[in-house]
Amino acid sequence: MTSVAHAKALGRKAVHVRGYGEAHTHWTIAAMPDLARLTAAEVAGRDAFAMAGVGPEAIDVVELYDSFTITVLLTLEALGFCKRGEGGAFVAGQRTAPGGAFPLNTNGGGLSYAHPGMYGIFLLIEAVRQLRGECGERQIKDAVTALVHGTGGTLSSGATCILSTR
Amino acid sequence: MYDKPLPVVDPESAPYWSALKDKRLILKHCRDCGRHHFYPRALCPHCHSDALEWSDARGTGSIYSFTIARRPAGPAFKADAPYVVAVIDLDEGARMLTNIVIDDVEAVRIGQRVTVHFDAVTDDITLPKFKLA
Numbered sequence: 001m002t003s004v005a006h007a008k009a010l011g012r013k014a015v016h017v018r019g020y021g022e023a024h025t026h027w028t029i030a031a032m033p034d035l036a037r038l039t040a041a042e043v044a045g046r047d048a049f050a051m052a053g054v055g056p057e058a059i060d061v062v063e064l065y066d067s068f069t070i071t072v073l074l075t076l077e078a079l080g081f082c083k084r085g086e087g088g089a090f091v092a093g094q095r096t097a098p099g100g101a102f103p104l105n106t107n108g109g110g111l112s113y114a115h116p117g118m119y120g121i122f123l124l125i126e127a128v129r130q131l132r133g134e135c136g137e138r139q140i141k142d143a144v145t146a147l148v149h150g151t152g153g154t155l156s157s158g159a160t161c162i163l164s165t166r
Numbered sequence: 167m168y169d170k171p172l173p174v175v176d177p178e179s180a181p182y183w184s185a186l187k188d189k190r191l192i193l194k195h196c197r198d199c200g201r202h203h204f205y206p207r208a209l210c211p212h213c214h215s216d217a218l219e220w221s222d223a224r225g226t227g228s229i230y231s232f233t234i235a236r237r238p239a240g241p242a243f244k245a246d247a248p249y250v251v252a253v254i255d256l257d258e259g260a261r262m263l264t265n266i267v268i269d270d271v272e273a274v275r276i277g278q279r280v281t282v283h284f285d286a287v288t289d290d291i292t293l294p295k296f297k298l299a
Contacts, residue, residue: 028205030253030263035231 013132015163018054018145021047022159029154036085038071040158041078041149048147048160049080056080059162060143061103061130063123065151066110075149079160103140106130120150124161131165168287170242175290181220182206186292189284193260195221204260225282226299227256234271250274254296265295273298 007014023043026032033039049055056079064075073087081102082090096104107113107126114122127146129135145164151157175183185192193202198215202223209216232252238244250266252274266274267283279299286292 028263030261031211035253 013165015128015131015165017161018164019048019050019052019162020160021045021051022157023047024153024157026156027153032155036074038074038078038151038155038158040156041075041151041160042158044158044160045079045149048162052162052164054145054162056147058145059147061106061127061140061146063105063107063127063146063148065119065123065149066105067115067119067151071151071155072105072109074155075151075158078158079147079149098138103130103143106135106138106140120148120152120159123148123150124163127161127163131163170287172288172291178208179206183291185220186284186294187286187290189292191223191225191282191294192220193223193256193258194218195258202256202258202260204256204262221258223260223282224257225294227254227262227280227296229253229266229274229276229278229280230255230261231276232266232274234274252280252296254280262294264293267295267297 004014004016021044023040025040062081064072066072073091076082076090077084077087091104094100095102107122110119127148130140130143131146133139144166145162148161148163150159173179173183182192193204194206195202195218196210196213196215197217197219199210199213201210201212202221203211208218210218230253232250234248235251236248238247243249248271250268250271252264252266254262254264256262266280267285268274280296281299283295283297284292285295
């Protein structure tokens with residue numbers, strides 16, 4: 001992280017933090033408000049989108065924490081990329097595979113890339129690399145805006161960050 | 167010999183465990199917002215008030231969600247498998263993670279009515295489990 005002026009002086013393509021939000025809803029899993037709803041991600045996403053002044057339709061690349069497959073589906077729903085209960089259908093038919101219509105977890109995701117337990121930083125790194133155009137074969141063409149979302153605790157904490165080259 | 171994990175009784179939770187020993191399920195109730203909560207806390211998780219009191223729970227509720235554990239959570243639970251881990255919506259509004267005591271685990275469904283079942287696992291500790299009503 002650095003100032004805009006310093007980033008420009010470095011001579012590399014600058015990636016700006018355009019919005020962020022975070023929320024925490026519970027500690028034990030039994031106290032989760034709704035087991036089929038990531039309330040923390042809803043709040044974090046709402047705040048991040050509001051700060052960035054954009055909505056889900058403006059996002060070119062999405063990097064989501066994938067502790068379990070259900071985490072990704074619930075996060076897509078919570079952030080408004082699809083409606084509640086429609087996460088499964090949303091990712092079906094190879095839509096999130098390489099070359100698919102919805103670029104998601106372009107580093108392969110935690111399951112196939114790396115999941116050290118503190119995976120969130122890798123999501124941020126991949127989003128920045130995509131926006132800088134450094135991703136080679138997996139590069140998403142003309143990616144300008146990326147969304148990163150981390151989940152923590154027992155589906156209890158959510159943090160959203162929206163990055164953009166503009 | 168009971169070799170499963172036992173709760174750590176601290177000053178905050180001692181009244182809860184003491185009541186269970188007498189086959190009573192008690193919950194923290196907030197005098198400000200009127201809501202109950204579980205697990206027992208010093209501050210109301212709904213409104214952050216400290217005007218809390220213990221109240222007797224009816225010991226009835228319904229199954230919010232459950233899973234059947236066919237692989238035990240460690241050797242101590244081996245003899246129990248398959249067993250049911252469930253989240254219960256108590257009629258007071260609080261939610262509890264617990265076990266459903268039942269022979270036929272396949273008979274458990276979301277929404278079923280349940281009543282508390284006191285399982286005295288040691289001289290000092292009684293665990294609140296549930297049976298189908």
